[in-house]
Amino acid sequence: MDMTDIFAKIRNNQRITPDEGLYLYRNAELLDLADLANEIRFKKNPDPCVTFLIDSNPNYTNVCSIDCIFCAFFRHPGDAGAYTHTVDEMIENFKASAAKGVTTILLQGGVNPELPFEYYLEMVERTRKEVPEIYPHFFSTSEILGMAAVSRLSVPDVLKKLWDAGLRSIPGGGAEILAEGVRRKISSKKGGPEEWLSVMREAQKLGYKTTATMMYGHLETDEDIVTHLESVRALQDEYNGFTAFIPWSFKPGNTPLEKIIPHYATPMRYLQMLAFSRIYLDNIQHIQASWFSEGKKTGQVALHFGADDFGGTLLEENVHAAANFVNKTNNEECIQLIHESGFDAAQRDTLYGIKKIIPRTIAA
Amino acid sequence: MKKDIVFRDQVLAPIWDKIQRGTRLSLEDGVAMFRSNDLISIGKMAHAVQQEKSGDAVYYVLNQKIEPTNICVLECKFCDFAVKPGSPEGYEMTIKQILDKLTPNIHEVHITGGLHPEWDWKYYLDMVRDIKSHFPQTDVKAFTAVEIDFFHKKFKLSVEEILLQLKDAGLRTMPGGGAEVFSARIRKELFHQKIGEEVWLDIHKKAHLLGIPTNATLLYGHIETYEERVVHMMKLRELQDETNGFLTFIPLAFQPGDTGIKAKNNFTSAIEDLKTIAISRLMLDNFPHIKAYWVMLTEEVASIALHFGADDMDGTVGGEKIAHDAGAVSPMAMAKEQIIKIITDAGKIPVERDVFYNALHVSGEGIIGKIPYLNSVPFYTDFEKKQFTLLPIAPRRMGELARKDILDAGLFSLMDYFAQESDLDVLPYCIATRDQVKSVMLFSKEGWRDLDGKRIGITDDTATSIRLLQVLLEKKYGVRAHLERMQTGINDCSRFDAVLFIGDEALKRNKFGLDGFELVFDLAREWYDWQKLPFVFAVWAVRSACSDALKSALLDSISRSLARNENRLDSIGTIHGARIQLTPAETTEYLQGFNYRLGDRERAAMKLFKILVAEVIVAS
Numbered sequence: 001m002d003m004t005d006i007f008a009k010i011r012n013n014q015r016i017t018p019d020e021g022l023y024l025y026r027n028a029e030l031l032d033l034a035d036l037a038n039e040i041r042f043k044k045n046p047d048p049c050v051t052f053l054i055d056s057n058p059n060y061t062n063v064c065s066i067d068c069i070f071c072a073f074f075r076h077p078g079d080a081g082a083y084t085h086t087v088d089e090m091i092e093n094f095k096a097s098a099a100k101g102v103t104t105i106l107l108q109g110g111v112n113p114e115l116p117f118e119y120y121l122e123m124v125e126r127t128r129k130e131v132p133e134i135y136p137h138f139f140s141t142s143e144i145l146g147m148a149a150v151s152r153l154s155v156p157d158v159l160k161k162l163w164d165a166g167l168r169s170i171p172g173g174g175a176e177i178l179a180e181g182v183r184r185k186i187s188s189k190k191g192g193p194e195e196w197l198s199v200m201r202e203a204q205k206l207g208y209k210t211t212a213t214m215m216y217g218h219l220e221t222d223e224d225i226v227t228h229l230e231s232v233r234a235l236q237d238e239y240n241g242f243t244a245f246i247p248w249s250f251k252p253g254n255t256p257l258e259k260i261i262p263h264y265a266t267p268m269r270y271l272q273m274l275a276f277s278r279i280y281l282d283n284i285q286h287i288q289a290s291w292f293s294e295g296k297k298t299g300q301v302a303l304h305f306g307a308d309d310f311g312g313t314l315l316e317e318n319v320h321a322a323a324n325f326v327n328k329t330n331n332e333e334c335i336q337l338i339h340e341s342g343f344d345a346a347q348r349d350t351l352y353g354i355k356k357i358i359p360r361t362i363a364a
Numbered sequence: 365m366k367k368d369i370v371f372r373d374q375v376l377a378p379i380w381d382k383i384q385r386g387t388r389l390s391l392e393d394g395v396a397m398f399r400s401n402d403l404i405s406i407g408k409m410a411h412a413v414q415q416e417k418s419g420d421a422v423y424y425v426l427n428q429k430i431e432p433t434n435i436c437v438l439e440c441k442f443c444d445f446a447v448k449p450g451s452p453e454g455y456e457m458t459i460k461q462i463l464d465k466l467t468p469n470i471h472e473v474h475i476t477g478g479l480h481p482e483w484d485w486k487y488y489l490d491m492v493r494d495i496k497s498h499f500p501q502t503d504v505k506a507f508t509a510v511e512i513d514f515f516h517k518k519f520k521l522s523v524e525e526i527l528l529q530l531k532d533a534g535l536r537t538m539p540g541g542g543a544e545v546f547s548a549r550i551r552k553e554l555f556h557q558k559i560g561e562e563v564w565l566d567i568h569k570k571a572h573l574l575g576i577p578t579n580a581t582l583l584y585g586h587i588e589t590y591e592e593r594v595v596h597m598m599k600l601r602e603l604q605d606e607t608n609g610f611l612t613f614i615p616l617a618f619q620p621g622d623t624g625i626k627a628k629n630n631f632t633s634a635i636e637d638l639k640t641i642a643i644s645r646l647m648l649d650n651f652p653h654i655k656a657y658w659v660m661l662t663e664e665v666a667s668i669a670l671h672f673g674a675d676d677m678d679g680t681v682g683g684e685k686i687a688h689d690a691g692a693v694s695p696m697a698m699a700k701e702q703i704i705k706i707i708t709d710a711g712k713i714p715v716e717r718d719v720f721y722n723a724l725h726v727s728g729e730g731i732i733g734k735i736p737y738l739n740s741v742p743f744y745t746d747f748e749k750k751q752f753t754l755l756p757i758a759p760r761r762m763g764e765l766a767r768k769d770i771l772d773a774g775l776f777s778l779m780d781y782f783a784q785e786s787d788l789d790v791l792p793y794c795i796a797t798r799d800q801v802k803s804v805m806l807f808s809k810e811g812w813r814d815l816d817g818k819r820i821g822i823t824d825d826t827a828t829s830i831r832l833l834q835v836l837l838e839k840k841y842g843v844r845a846h847l848e849r850m851q852t853g854i855n856d857c858s859r860f861d862a863v864l865f866i867g868d869e870a871l872k873r874n875k876f877g878l879d880g881f882e883l884v885f886d887l888a889r890e891w892y893d894w895q896k897l898p899f900v901f902a903v904w905a906v907r908s909a910c911s912d913a914l915k916s917a918l919l920d921s922i923s924r925s926l927a928r929n930e931n932r933l934d935s936i937g938t939i940h941g942a943r944i945q946l947t948p949a950e951t952t953e954y955l956q957g958f959n960y961r962l963g964d965r966e967r968a969a970m971k972l973f974k975i976l977v978a979e980v981i982v983a984s
Contacts, residue, residue, distance in 0.1 A: 030671045030711070031408045035370065038404060048401075263702075266709040267664040268671070295664050297634035304403045304635075340633035342401035 003027060010036060015282055021226045025276050030268065037275035037306025044285050045308045049357065050338045051286075051348040054331060055104040055137075055312030056097045059319070060085045060123070064110025066142060068187035070176075070218060072254035072322040074110050084112060087122050094131045097315055101331070104312065104350045106171050107138040108319075117151035117158070121165045128166035135350045136167055140174040141199035142190055156202045163206055169350050170203055172211035172246065178231045179224035186218060186257065193228075197235055204241025209351055212242045212284070216273060217249040217265030218257060225273070229280045236283045243352055244286035244309060247273045248293035253324035264325075267298040271305045278306030286352055291337060292327050293320065300341045309348075310338055369409065373402035379646075380409055386942035389647055394594030397643045403635055410642035410673030416940075417652065418675040419734055419756040422712040423721060424703045427472035427505075427679035430465065432457045432491065436478030438510075440555040446478045456480070459487075459494050468499055472679065472719045475506035476541055485519040489533045496534030503536040503719035509567040510542035513559045523567055527574050536719050538571055540579030540614055545588045546596045553587065565603055572609025577720065579655075580610050584640055585618035585632035593640070597647040604650045611721060612653035612676055615640045617660050637665045638672045645673030653721065663706065670710040677703055713753045722761070726770040730914060731755050733762045733774025735902070737867040738944065738951070739795055739803060739958055740775060741937045742929035743904075747921045751914075759826040759867070759902070766907065773906035773918055779827035781903050782974055788905040789915065793922050794962040796900040796969070801888035801957055804829045804901070805870040807881035808862035812836075816843035821850040821860035828901055829866045832887050835976045838983065840894050857881070868944045871954065875945065897969040898959060926960055 001023045009016060016024065024033070061084040064074035075082035085093075094105055105127070120139065127136045139147075139162070147158045176183055178193035190196075200210055212232045216225060236242050249265040252258040278287045289307035291299030292314055299310065313334050320326070329337070338345040339360040347355045371377050379393045397406055435454040436446035447453045457465075466473060473495060492504050507515075507530070516523045527535075544550070546561035559567075568578050580600045584593055597613075604610050617632040617640075645654045656674035658666035659681055666677060680699040704727055707714040716725040734744055734754040747754060757765065763780025765771045766788070775795065781788060810818060815837065822830050830847065837843050850863065857863045858880060865873055874884065891899045904922060906915050929936045933955040934948070941951030959966070 029411075031404055031411055034404045035408070038372070039370075263705065266667050266706055268667050268706075268710050271668065295662075297637070297662060298664050298668070300634040301403075301638065301665075301668055337633070341635050342403070 007032075007036065010279060011039070013282075016280070018226050018230050021229065021276075021280050022222060024279070025226065025272075026222055030272055030275075033272060033275040033279070034305045037278035038304060040278055040282075041287070041306045041308050048343055049346045050303055050308060050310050050341070050343040051346045051352065051354065052310040052334050052338065053104055053312040053348055053350070054101050054315075055106060056102045056315035057106045057108070057312075057317045057319075058090065058093050058097075059109050060090050060107065061109040061112045061115070062318075063112040063114070065113055066111050066187060066189045068176075068190065069256040070186050070215070070250055070252075071319075072251075072324075073319045077112070077114065084115065087119065087126060090123060091126055091130055093316075094127060094134050098131050098133045100315060102134065102315055103355075104135050104137050106312070107136065108140050108171060108173060109143065111142050111146040113146065113150060115150070117147050117153070117161075120147055121161060124162060124165040124167045135169065137169045137171055137350050138162075138167055140171055141196045142174045144170075144199050144203075145191075145195060155199055156206070159199075159203050159206055159208070163208070168208060170200075170208050170210040172200075172213040172242070175213050175228070175232075176215045177218075177220045177224050178214075178228040179220065182218075182220045182224050193231060197231060200241070201235060201238065204235070204239035208241060209243050210241055211244045211246055211288075213245070214247040214273075214277070215250050216247060217269065218261050225276075226280075229277060233281055233283060236281070240283070242284050244288050245277055245281050245284050246288040246290065246311070247277055248290050251293070251320055251323040251325040253322075255323060267294060267301070270294045270298060271302060274302050274307055275305040291329065291334070292317070293325075296327065296329070296337055300337055303338070303341045303343060309352075310334065310345075369405055371402060371405045373400045373405065375400055376402055376405050376409070383409060383413065383646065384942070386945065388649065391591065391594050391598060394597065394643060394647050395590050397646070398590035398593065398639060403638060406639060406642045406646075407672040410645040411671055413645055413649075414654070414673045414675050417736075417756070419754045420712045421715045421723075421726075421755050422670055422675055422677060422707045422710070423653065423715050423717040424677045424700075424707070425472045425679040425717050425719070426470045426700060427474055427681055428466060428470050429474045429681045430457070430462055430477075432462060432475065432477045433480045433483075434478050435480050437481050437514075438479055438555075438557045440558055449481050459491055462491060463494060463498050466495065466499055466502070468501075470499070470502050470680075471717075471724065472503050472505055473499075474539060474681065475504065476508050476511065476539055479511065479514045485515065485521075488515065489529060492530060492533040492535050504534055505537045505539055505719055506530070506535055508539055508542035509564045510559055512538075512567050512571075513563055523570050524574065527567075527571055527576060531574060531576055535576065537611065538568070538576055538578040540581040540610075540612075543581050543596070543600075544583045545592050546599050547588065547592045550586075550588055550592065561599065565599065568609070569603055569607055572607035577609050577611045579612050579614055580651075581614045581616050582640075582644070583616045583618055585636060594643075594647060597644055601648055601650060604648070608650070610651055612655045613644050613648050613651045614655040614657050614678075615644055616657060619660065634665050634668070637661055638669060641669045641674050642672040663702075667706045667710060670707065670712055677707065679703070713755060715755070723755075723757070723765060723770060725768075726755065726765075728753055729772070730917075731770065731772050732918070733757045733765065733771045733776075735759050735762075735775050737803070738871065738937050738940045738946075739801075739867075739955065740902075741940055742933065742955065742960060743775065743793070743922055743925050745929060745936070746925040751917050752921065759828075769907075771907075772910050772914065773904070775902045776905050777826040777828040777902050778900055778970065778973065779831055779977070781905055782977075787908055789908050790962070791904040791906060791919060791922065792962045793904040793926070793960055794900050794966055795902045796898045796959045796962070796966045797888040797892065798898060798957055798959055799889060799892045800886045801899070801901075802874055802886055802954055803868075803870045804832065804864075804866045804887040805874050806833065806862055806864050806885040806887060807857075807873065807878040808883040808885060809881055810861055811883065812841040812885070813843055815841075815845045815862060818845050818861035819859070820845045820847050821857060821863040822847050823850060823865060823869070826866060829864065829887065831977045831980070832891065832899065832973075833864055834980050835973070836887060836890050836894075838980050839976055840890065871946065872944045875950070895969070895972065897972065898966055900962070900966050900970050900973070903962060903970070930960070 286309050287307045288309040289302035335345040345358045433456045515526045653676045654674045655676040656666040656669035704714045714727045715723045730752040732752050734756045736756045759777045888899045934952040937951045938948045
C-alpha cells in the first residue's frame with residue numbers, strides 16, 4: 001500500500017477502503033492528515049465560518065441499569081444520590097434555559113426501568129407545546145431500547161410514537177466503539193454494535209435526523225476505530241440521516257475503567273482522530289470539534305484539522321462533570337475562541353441551519 | 365527537506381521556497397506568517413525544518429526550579445511573583461533550605477529569583493558551589509541576564525568577572541529569561557526599570573564567549589505587535605551567528621493573572637501559541653532547539669507543539685513540588701511518566717537530556733542513530749517509520765550512546781566501531797571514499813613536513829578523522845604535532861598553525877576558504893595517494909544482541925533507501941546542500957565521491973587503518 005496513492009485517491013473524491021483507512025490512520029504524518037481533512041472540510045463547507053449552538057444538556061435521571069464501566073454518572077435505583085425528575089421539573093428547566101437564549105436541549109438520562117413510556121412521550125409533547133423556542137434533541141439509542149422494553153413495543157413503533165409526539169432529532173451518544181469485542185467489554189448490557197446501528201437505521205428510515213459519536217481512548221484497537229467509521233459511513237449511504245460526527249476521548253475520572261486507563265488520550269490523538277474521521281466519512285457534512293470534551297485550546301486547533309462546527313455552549317452538563325472533567329464557556333467566549341482561530345462564527349440550530357453570522361474582525 | 369506543501373495561503377509559498385533554497389527569512393516573511401491563517405502549512409514548514417535538525421527526538425530533563433527569594437527591587441508590571449523589600453509576603457531561602465528541597469535524581473536545577481537588596485556576593489557563589497558539591501550529577505542553570513547585571517552593579521565587578529566566578533563555582537548554563545520583547549516602546553511601558561535589549565544581548569554574548577551556553581526567551585501575547593516579535597527573533601539570530609552559544613529558544617505565553625496589564629485578550633489562543641512556536645523555528649534557523657514550555661503553554665498546547673517545530677518539552681519543573689504536596693510516593697517518576705507519554709503519543713522518541721542537551725536516556729525500541737551530514741542523506745529516506753525511530757546525533761556521540769544501550773544501530777564512526785567491535789554486527793554498508801572526499805579537510809599555514817611540533821586545532825566531532833590525521837602526520841610524513849581541541853562555535857582558528865574540520869563545516873569552509881590558511885589538504889585524498897585504498901569513515905553496525913527481525917528490517921530499510929537514492933544523487937541532497945551553500949552541481953559531485961557499500965577493498969582499508977592507529981597510539 002502506498003501513501004501517495006491513498007492521498008491521490010482521496011483528492012480525486014474516490015472512497016477509500018477500510019484497509020486503506022487503517023494504513024492512513026497508522027502511517028500518515030499528523031499535519032498531512034490535517035491538510036487533507038481541511039481540504040475536504042472546505043470542499044464540503046466552503047465558507048470560512050465555524051458554526052456553534054446555544055444549547056444545554058440536562059439529565060432527567062441518573063438511575064441506570066446498564067453498568068457501563070466508563071461511566072461516572074449513573075446510580076443504581078435506591079443508591080444515595082440517585083434522582084429522577086418529573087416532567088414538570090424538566091419543563092421548568094427548559095424554560096429557564098430558553099430564557100437564557102438556549103435553542104436546543106440535548107436530553108438524555110440513565111436507562112431507568114421504573115419510568116413508563118408515557119413519561120417520555122409527555123416530555124416531548126409538552127416541550128413542543130410549552131417551550132416552542134426549544135428544539136428537542138432527545139434520547140439516545142439505549143433509552144429508546146429501554147422504552148421498547150418497558151412498553152413491549154417494537155423499536156419502530158416507539159420511534160413512530162415519539163415522532164408523533166413531535167420529536168425529529170436524536171443524539172448520537174451511546175455508540176462508544178461500534179466493534180463487537182470492545183463494546184461487550186466496556187458496556188456488556190448495551191448489546192453489540194448492531195443495537196445502536198439498528199435503532200439509528202429505524203429512526204433515519206422514519207425521517208429523523210441524528211448525529212453519530214465515537215468514544216475512543218480506552219480498550220479499542222486501530223482496527224476497531226476503522227470498523228466504527230466504516231459502520232457509520234455504510235449506514236449514512238442508506239438514509240443520509242447523520243448531520244454530524246462527533247468523536248471524543250474517554251474521561252477516566254471516577255469510573256471503574258480508571259484503574260486500567262488512568263489518563264485520557266492526548267490532544268494529539270484527538271486531532272488525529274478528528275482529521276481521520278473527516279477523511280473517512282466522505283458522506284457526512286459536518287464534523288464537530290469539542291472545546292468541551294478536549295479543552296478550549298485543543299478545540300481551537302481542531303478547527304484547522306477538518307472540523308467545521310464548535311458544538312454547543314452547554315449551559316448545563318453533568319456527565320463529564322461526574323468524571324471531574326469540567327469546561328465552561330459562554331456565548332461571547334465561544335465566539336471569541338472561533339474568531340481567534342481565524343474563522344467567522346455562525347450561530348446554528350440543531351439541524352445546522354444558520355441563524356446568524358458574527359464576522360471576525362481582522363486584527364491589524 | 366523534500367516536502368511538497370500544498371499551501372492554502374499562497375503568501376507562504378515563496379517563503380517555503382526560500383527555506384528550501386537555504387535563504388534566510390526576512391522581517392516581512394516573519395510578519396506575513398503571523399498574519400496568515402494557514403496554520404497547518406506554517407506547522408508543516410516548521411515540522412520539516414525541525415525534523416532535519418532533531419528528527420524524531422524530543423528532549424526533556426529531570427529538573428527542579430528554585431526561586432531563592434521573591435523579594436525584588438524592581439517593579440515590573442507583568443510580574444505577579446515579586447514583592448517589595450519589607451513586604452510581609454516576602455520569603456528568603458537559606459542554602460540549607462535549597463539543598464533540602466533538591467532531590468538527587470535530577471540533572472538540572474534552574475535558579476532564578478528576585479533581586480534581593482541585601483544578600484552578598486558570596487551567598488550566590490556558595491549557593492552554586494554547595495549545590496554542585498552535594499549533588500554532583502546535577503548541573504546548575506542559573507541567573508538571568510537581569511540578575512547578572514544586578515550583581516555586576518551591586519558588587520562592583522565586571523560582567524565577565526561575575527560570570528567567571530559563577531562558572532568556577534559550578535554554573536553550567538544560563539536561562540533565557542528577562543529578554544521579554546526587544547523593543548524600547550514596550551520596555552518603557554511595561555518594564556522600564558529592567559535591563560533593555562542591549563544589556564541583555566551583551567551579557568549573553570559575554571557568557572557565550574566564556575563558554576557558558578544560554579537560552580533565550582520571548583514574552584508574547586501582551587501589547588507587542590507581530591513585527592516586534594519577529595524583530596526580537598532576528599536580533600537573537602544575529603547574536604547566534606556570532607557566538608553560536610544559544611541552546612534553545614523558549615516563547616513564553618503571557619499569563620495575565622493580576623498583573624494589571626490590559627492585554628488584548630485574556631489568554632493567548634492556541635493558534636497564536638502554535639504559530640509563535642512554528643515561526644520561531646523558521647526564523648531562528650541557527651538555533652538548535654525550540655522549547656514548548658508546558659508550564660506556561662499548558663500541557664495540551666505543548667503536546668500539539670511537538671508537530672509545529674518544538675523539540676524540547678523542558679522538564680519535570682514544579683511537578684515534584686505539586687505532586688509532593690499531593691502526597692505522591694514517587695512524584696518524579698509520575699511527572700516523568702506523563703512527559704514520556706505525551707512525547708510517545710506524538711510519535712516521537714523521548715530523550716532524557718542533561719543541561720547541554722546530551723542524551724542520557726532514550727525510551728523506545730528500534731532507535732537508529734542518524735548522522736546529520738550531507739554525505740549520509742542517501743541512507744535514511746526509506747526507513748519504515750513504525751519500526752524505527754531516527755535519532756539525529758553528532759557522530760562523536762554515536763559510540764557513547766551505543767555503549768549505554770540507547771542506540772540499537774547506526775552509522776558508526778570507524779574508531780567507535782573498533783572500540784565496540786565485539787558487541788556489534790557490521791552491516792555491508794559504509795561511508796567510504798572513492799579517492800577524495802572534501803569533507804575531512806586540514807586547513808594549514810604550513811606544508812605537511814613543516815607541521816612538526818606545531819599546534820593543530822581539532823573539533824570534537826569525531827575520533828576517526830583525528831586518528832587519520834595522526835596516522836598521516838606520523839606514518840606518512842614522519843612528523844608529530846600538538847593536537848588541541850578548539851572551543852565549539854567560537855572562531856579562534858588564528859592561534860593555530862593548522863585546523864581540522866569535518867562534515868558540513870569542512871565542505872562550507874572548503875568552498876569559501878579560511879583566512880590565513882593558504883594550504884588545504886583533503887585527508888581522504890592523502891590516504892588514497894599513499895595506500896591506493898579507499899578510506900572508510902563510518903560503517904553501519906547493529907548491536908549483536910538485537911533480534912534477527914530487527915536486523916533484517918534494518919537491512920531492508922537501508923538497502924531500499926540506497927537503491928532508490930544511488931540513481932538520483934543529483935537531486936537527493938540539493939536542499940541539504942543549499943543550506944551549507946553548495947550549488948546542486950557541487951552537491952551531486954560531492955555525493956558521487958562516496959561509495960556506500962562495504963566491499964573487499966573497504967574491508968582491507970579498515971584492517972590496515974586499525975593497525976596503523978594502534979602503532980600511532982603505542983608510539984605516543
